[in-house]
Amino acid sequence: MKYFRLVWKNAWRKKIRTSLTVLSVFVAFLLFALLSAIGQAFEGGADVADADRLVVIDKVSLINSLPMSYLDRIAAVDGVQSVTHSSWFGGYYQDPRNQFAQFPVDPSSFMAMYPEYKIPREQLDAWAKDRTGAIVGQELATQYGWKIGDQIPMQATIWTKADGGRTWEFKLDGIFSTDDPRGSAAMMLFQYDYFDEARAFGKGTAGWYILRVKPDADPIQVARTIDAQFANSPSETKTSTEAAFAQSFTKQFGNIALIVSLILGAVFFTLLLVSGNTMSQSVRERISELAVLKTLGFDDRTVLGIVLSESILIMMVGGMLGLGVGWIAVQGLAKELASFLPGLFLSPAAMMLAVAFMVGAGILAGIFPALKAMRLSIVDALARA
Amino acid sequence: MTEILAHLSGVNRTYQKGKEKVEVLHNLDLDIPQGDFVAIMGPSGSGKTTLLNLLGGLDKPSAGSVRVGDAEISAMSNSQLSHWRSTNVGFIFQFYNLLPVLTAQRNVELPLLLTKFNAKERARRAAIALDIVGLSERAKHYPRELSGGQEQRVAIARAIVSDPSLLLCDEPTGDLDRETADEILKLLQLLNSEHGKTIVMVTHDAQAASYAKRTLHCDKGTLEVREAA
Structure with a gap:
């Protein structure tokens, strides 16, 4: 928790870039919420x-x-x-x-x-x-x-x-x-x-x-x-x-579950590319800062954790916003479409799955930049600075 | 008798450059007493920064031993070295290397994140360190809002906040004008004389070296000692 300010400040150092990444995460999880609810409506009878x-x-x-x-x-x-x-x-x-x-x-x-x-x-x-x-x-x-x-x-x-x-x-x-x-x-x-x-x-x-x-x-x-x-x-x-x-x-x-899975698969694959690129750029730009942290005594695992936390934080911010707006949208749609598509509902299981996706996607997007930061040679990085 | 803080014995440091082995330091012996203020001068590539890196546990010798205080740091693992650095040594760089996203106060607090101090205690200690370097009123400013001299003062505050016995300075005035450089060097002298910090400073500047108690000249991997004027 004591590293939160450092992680938060680092995540927002390039506000426009991070905002765009958060926006893409937001859209992905908004889609997730809506499609999960639609899938639930179709599969709800079985549930x-x-x-x-x-x-x-x-x-x-x-x-x-x-x-x-x-x-x-x-x-x-x-x-x-x-x-x-x-x-x-x-x-x-x-x-x-x-x-x-x-x-x-x-x-x-x-x-x-x-x-x-x-x-x-x-x-x-x-x-x-x-x-x-x-x-x-x-x-x-x-x-x-x-x-x-x-x-x-x-x-x-x-x-x-x-x-x-x-x-x-x-x-x-x-x-x-x-x-x-x-x-x-x-x-x-x-x-x-x-x-x-x-x-x-x-x-x-x-x-x-x-x-x-x-x-x-x-x-x-x-x-x-x-x-x-x-x-x-x-x-x-x-x-x-x-x-x-x-x-x-x-x-x-039709196979609603398969259609929903395919759409979400494509969305999350793109999301990983976008957020992975953001994290790679972010780490590349501050190699010397990471070297300074290691010089001050931050060990390899702590540096790995800080970079991974940034990636997860970006996913969580965008994801929770997307999920929240999605939940509100589903409530509205459920009322509007009650007779046409009954059972439109964002289940707690779907929300838990979304949070798991946020953490998982954060780890996947951040793991390679984080490993690069962890393996950074202080002497080489400071010499290049 | 003055206690020896850092002891280097038979230190060699070689680097692989392509197929060639480059020997940067050759069979180096050096004792640095507690409370010393040593300037290390020498041409580029003479091994000054490598020596500083070995003293700070950022690098390991190819042969020989490096002992600082009671710790044989040349035998430590990377993880042990990280922990050792966090409590025993402070670093001051030519280009300050402050984190631009944090205020002066938060930059100074960084090494304390590795301690068990709570947020209040971290803030209190950072405030004391900033007071020592004369920058209390700039605590809430970001590095981009500070002059070069002020940034270096913040970097010095960050180096001393965890109260290490050894300060390692790599060209600390290399990016500053003469007047500001003199202020920084006087501050280092103060830290040495009043706060008992042992300081090893790499510099190209003879005037900067004159602030030290003694100067070592590094050339082709060996050291020659000259007393300060």
Whole structure:
């Protein structure tokens, strides 16, 4: 700590050069924060997945529906504690740009399957009794200014009604939320019975089934039993963990994690070149000063530590600023994009990783100049001064 | 009997220059008593600075021994030498070699960063050192805001702040005008006479050497002693 002033003053001896380097670090970590949050939004479903929940989908494609008759047969499988179903509605509110997820579900069994969604008991009861009722997540209610009792018309892009209409009217019976910052409640849930009765086609089917295995049951064995039961039927199934289901859903958009990693890899590689060059120049310019420090009694390791600390300090200043502004930006974006990209969230793990990157990049950028300073011959350096 | 502070015995220093070996110091014997003020003169390349570097533990002899106080510094490792330098010897250079990013006060405090003194004690000792060299009022100034003579005074304060017994000066007035040089040399004399510092000063300037108690002439790696006028 007693060397901090020396390290700080040395780091800022060329203010413009250091400022530009700090700016490049700032941009790199701002990008890191934003891309991590986007990656988190796409991968978030897997993160919040419950290990005891399995999802049953059509073996060929998630787009294909499964017969509703599967519900009881899945429930009867040994090791299954409870089962519910869901389907993709794919509508929009007023304008095609107002996209968010909507699912027709069975109210009581669905909410029992997802205890992380919190809703007042009376609102849940009201919804269960209301055939055209719906509930929405808190983010959506805030974004669109909805309150309980409002009529919400949704425009269908897939499911036309039997009467040919594309407008589905729902009455808002409840608003739910989730405490988990990685999870999202930016969705609308409405009654499957109303949906199935009113739709023009696909009656008697569900998009997928969600089941909870008993605590003492082996989820892998349960999944195998279910898939075996429907083998060689017109609708064969693929049963996987909720995390695997979320990941396969995400992969429809491409390998987000790989794209994020490639972008960040390029950014950090460039950052290392920029900051490494700054540190090399900085050390080259003050060879005689470093020789004087060694003359005064600063040993090789202390000189190495001082130069490395400068490099890490520059990374930390730019990095923490970038991370801080990124965090603020993510908070704002999360509100703006709550319905389009729910779960936008800069996780503590990502922030820890960013700090580790700052230290690591600081060491990498500074290690060669620091070694040069450490190995400096006092006599030669003073003779050249 | 005067105690010997520095004792060089049979010192050789050779450097490899390409395929050729260059002998800078040849079988050198030298005793420097405690409290001495020695000027070393000689033509360029005669080995003056090499001798100073050996006395300060910045360089090691190719053969022979260098003892300063109780320490056989020619047998020390680089790490041991660093520690030894921080407490036993102060260096004063021709071009002052202050760190431009630090104030005079902070420059003087630099050697104390290697001690266990806290910030308050470091500041107190640096203030005393600056007072000795007459620069208390310039403590908060950066080197670029000081004249050459003032910079050298700060460098002297930095050299004495850890209270070493030996001061090594390499052309301390080489970059100064006559008047300022005389002030610096008087200050060195004061440090020698009033504060008991043993001083070894390399110089080309006979007038500067006249401030010393004795002058050694270095030529082709050997020394000849002449008493001060």
